[in-house]
Amino acid sequence: MTSLERFDRKAAPAYPGRHLMLGRLSVGQKVRVVQFGMGPIGMALAKEALARPDLELMGAVDRSPGMAGRPLDEVIGPEAHNLPRIVPNLGDLQLPQHPRVVLHATSSRLDRVLPQLEEILSLGYHCVSSCEELSYPSLRHRELAIRLDALARDTGVGLVGGGVNPGFALDLLPAVLSTASRRVDQVEAARTVEVTRRREPLQIKVGLGLTLEAYRTKEQATGGMGHVGLGESAALLGSALGWKSEKVxxxxxxxxxxxxxxxGSHTFAPGTVLGTRTRASLLEDGKERVSLQVTIAAAVGREEVRIVLEGDPRLELVIPGGIPGDSATASILASMARRIVAVPPGLHSVLTLPVVPPGPPRLP
Structure with missing residues (x-):
């Protein structure tokens, strides 16, 4: 078990926009987006942007030798035939007019993507990222969070991390559910994913098919296996509910x-690793306030998301079949592209963005 750095909300950046009037896009106005990173999630995001009438895909960035320079329509389909080839650097694309947003999907670790995020912000793009550690960066990378917040403010753009989890299923969703309780004492939430139905990189990430010895060796070499960002979800949810945590x-x-x-065609012998189970908790005054669990493995039986709020009244929400990770991630991040342009500049979390994209003014 890893005890993360003591979480002090007073030391975290003051996320802007919490009490400010939100801006609005014009009726029918499109947000111009650039896809940064063309892995499985990045390609799903680019296709999502092409399919949405409220977004306009302007190009894609990927520095891998097998991707840079390729025609975009060759990678994501004929709908992209009028768009430029994939470029290795964001600055190689013609700068779109505002509002412009980069959809960023390259890595789960904030320290690895920091140069990319700084490039994006410095060029005057808002940024929505699938980087799990960016969903609540002050938990592990307080100094980097402060640095990114300052850069975003200086360049007049917004930055946010999100996805299915962290960013929705086990943090934002229970936070919204909590508004129906007059008092919440504890939150328990779990997500179960059948990994054989998911993309190969996720199967590799959770160690599917490895021997236990090989799993331990890889775990030691990489610094961890399985789901990334569950601690961020616990901290994010605790912040939403006003709990002053002593540790996560x-x-x-x-x-x-x-x-x-x-x-199907796969046979797993006894002793074979089927996946990974990750747990996170948030403690306040020695009491466990948040308990989260994500199981990503083969033969899990039933996929689902289950949220239990202990309090007055007790609430329980179950999503049978769970939430499809890849397609839902693309939908969530594409939606966030419209929401990030409607808030003041700076580093945000999903708690400081509108829950749904802002639309035209309502009638009286």
């Missing part, structure tokens, strides 16, 4: 089969 803890463990399992 996070741990992961392999899910190992005890007997032979056959799923």
């Amino acid at each position: 803890t996070e741990s992961s463990e392999p899910v190992v089969t005890q007997h032979e399992i056959t799923m």
Whole structure:
């Protein structure tokens, strides 16, 4: 179990926009977007942007040798035939008019994507990122959060991290649900994902098919296995509910089969790793206030999201079948592209953005 750095909300950047009037886009106005990173999530985002009438895809950035220079329509389909080739640097694209947003999807770790985010902000783009650690960066990278907040303010743009989780299923969703309770004492939430139905990079990330020894070796070499960002979800949810946490803890463990399992063409022998189970909790005055769990493995039985709020009244929400991670991530981030342009400049969280994209003024 890892006990993360003591979480002090007073030391975190003061996310702007919490009490300010939100801006509005003109009726029918499109947000111009550039896709940064053309992995599986990035390609899904680019296709989502092409399909949405409220977004206009302007190009894509990817520095990998096998991707830079390729025609975009060759990668994501004929709908992109009039767009420029994939470029290795954001500055290689013609700067779109405002409002312009980069949809960023390259890595889960904030320290690895910091140069990319600084490039994006410095060129005057708003940025919506799938980087899990950016969803609540002060938890692990307080100094980087302060640095990015200052840069975003200086360049007059917004920056936010989000996705299905962190950013929705186990933090924003229970936070919204809590508004129906007069008092919340504790939150327990869990998400179960059948990894054989997901993309190959996620299967590799959770160690599917490895021996336990190989799993441990890879875990030590990479610094961790499985889901990234559950601690951020716990901190984000605790912040939304006003709990002054003394610490956030996070741990992961392999899910190992005890007997032979056959799923389609795959057979897993006893002792084979099926995936990873990650847990996170937030403590206040020695009491566990938030308890979260994400299981991403094969043979989980039933996919679902389950949220329980203990309080007055007790509330329970179950989403049978769960939330489809890849397509929902693309939908959420595309939606956030319209929301990030409607708030003041700076570093944001999903708590400081409108829950839904702002529309035209309502009639009296």
